[in-house]
Amino acid sequence: MKALAIAQRTCFTVHIASLIFGLAGLLVVLPNTALIAQLPEFGQQAFQWSMIGGGAVYMISGAIAVSIYAYRNLGLWHWLSFMLPALIVSISAELLGTSTGFPFGQYHYLTGLGYKVAGLVPFTIPLSWFYLGFSAYLLAYMGLVGLDRLRVPVAIALGSLLLMSWDFVLDPAMSQTTMPFWAWDQPGAFFGMPYQNFAGWFGTGAVFMAIAAFLWHQKPLETAGLPLGLPLAIYLSNFTFAMVISLDGKIYFPILLGVLLGVLPAWLLYQFAIGEDENAVATRHFERLAVPGQGDA
Numbered sequence: 001m002k003a004l005a006i007a008q009r010t011c012f013t014v015h016i017a018s019l020i021f022g023l024a025g026l027l028v029v030l031p032n033t034a035l036i037a038q039l040p041e042f043g044q045q046a047f048q049w050s051m052i053g054g055g056a057v058y059m060i061s062g063a064i065a066v067s068i069y070a071y072r073n074l075g076l077w078h079w080l081s082f083m084l085p086a087l088i089v090s091i092s093a094e095l096l097g098t099s100t101g102f103p104f105g106q107y108h109y110l111t112g113l114g115y116k117v118a119g120l121v122p123f124t125i126p127l128s129w130f131y132l133g134f135s136a137y138l139l140a141y142m143g144l145v146g147l148d149r150l151r152v153p154v155a156i157a158l159g160s161l162l163l164m165s166w167d168f169v170l171d172p173a174m175s176q177t178t179m180p181f182w183a184w185d186q187p188g189a190f191f192g193m194p195y196q197n198f199a200g201w202f203g204t205g206a207v208f209m210a211i212a213a214f215l216w217h218q219k220p221l222e223t224a225g226l227p228l229g230l231p232l233a234i235y236l237s238n239f240t241f242a243m244v245i246s247l248d249g250k251i252y253f254p255i256l257l258g259v260l261l262g263v264l265p266a267w268l269l270y271q272f273a274i275g276e277d278e279n280a281v282a283t284r285h286f287e288r289l290a291v292p293g294q295g296d297a
Contacts, residue, residue: 004072011065012230018058019241026177027248055181056114056124062234063127066134069230074221081215082137082208083130089208090129093200094121103200105193106186113181129163129204132238135231136162136266137209142228143269145276152213158265160205165262166239167201168254173245191251232270239263 029039070079097104098120113122137159144151144158172191174181188194239262243255 001072004068008065008068008072008230011061011068012233015058015061015065015234016237018061019237022055022058023241023244026179026245055112056122059113059124059127059131062131062238065230066131066234070134073226077219078216078221082134082212085208085211085215086130086133087126089211090133090204091117091121091126093204094125097200101186103203104197105184105188105200107175107182107184109182110180112179128238129208131234132166133159133163133205133208135234136160136166136205137212138231139228139235139266139269139273142223142226142273142276143271145223145273152217156206156209156213158269159209160202162235162262162266163205164198164201165258165265166235166242167198168262169239169242169246169258171197172251172254173242173249176249176251177245191254228270228273232266235266236263 067079067083070082093103095118096102098108109116109120109122109125114124116122137155140158140162141151141155144155147154171193175183176192184192184194186194188197190197239258243258246252246255
């Protein structure tokens with residue numbers, strides 16, 4: 001298990017480094033052609049590589065880090081029973097969206113995110129749906145531990161909201177940056193996007209989260225002492241990446257929406273979850289003290 005912990009930490013480090021490197025390329029290097037010309041040969045090759053495959057690296061490394069985390073902390077069943085529905089539902093929605101305009105609106109992907117499935121959707125896109133969707137759902141599920149029977153449906157709704165809120169910032173940033181990664185063929189009122197896009201995001205997330213929740217119910221999840229640092233870090237780092245690009249483009253209102261409906265709830269859910277865990281530990285401690293002979297065990 002130590003090797004898996006090292007692998008998880010390594011993949012997360014690569015994920016963060018790729019985000020930082022991507023920001024530097026998009027915001028500093030790419031807009032300054034003179035700077036590119038002054039780079040040494042190695043620097044120019046590294047820049048060309050980053051523009052071709054950098055986006056794929058950050059999504060692949062994020063998906064691997066979250067996969068290892070899920071396997072280590074939840075087990076094989078709960079990892080695969082979330083990842084597979086997330087991948088299948090999201091690639092289906094993306095292929096449908098790029099072909100018909102439903103459920104997101106009319107759009108198409110450009111270059112920089114890896115090989116395109118059926119010539120339409122980069123293979124890395126479902127990976128980002130998985131690792132962000134998993135992180136969002138787990139934060140919601142763990143933060144709502146006191147809701148009993150309502151816990152799962154509310155976690156699906158909140159997890160989908162966290163996922164959709166990320167897109168408030170991501171979509172304007174990635175479609176209007178110096179080097180856009182996708183383009184809207186159906187211009188909309190929300191910074192170039194149709195409002196339909198957000199309904200599509202919420203609905204797609206809700207579908208695969210509901211499927212995963214049903215599968216998890218078949219084998220109840222043991223959540224005592226579950227660490228949530230990685231899911232929170234994944235969510236916040238990806239949000240920050242999009243937020244910085246939006247700030248550079250002076251796209252402010254989506255950031256406010258994302259913070260209010262995504263970052264703040266995610267942080268509060270994390271605090272609720274660790275608070276409940278601390279209370280559970282304290283309760284077990286006092287219960288042991290209250291039973292003769294167990295306090296010294």
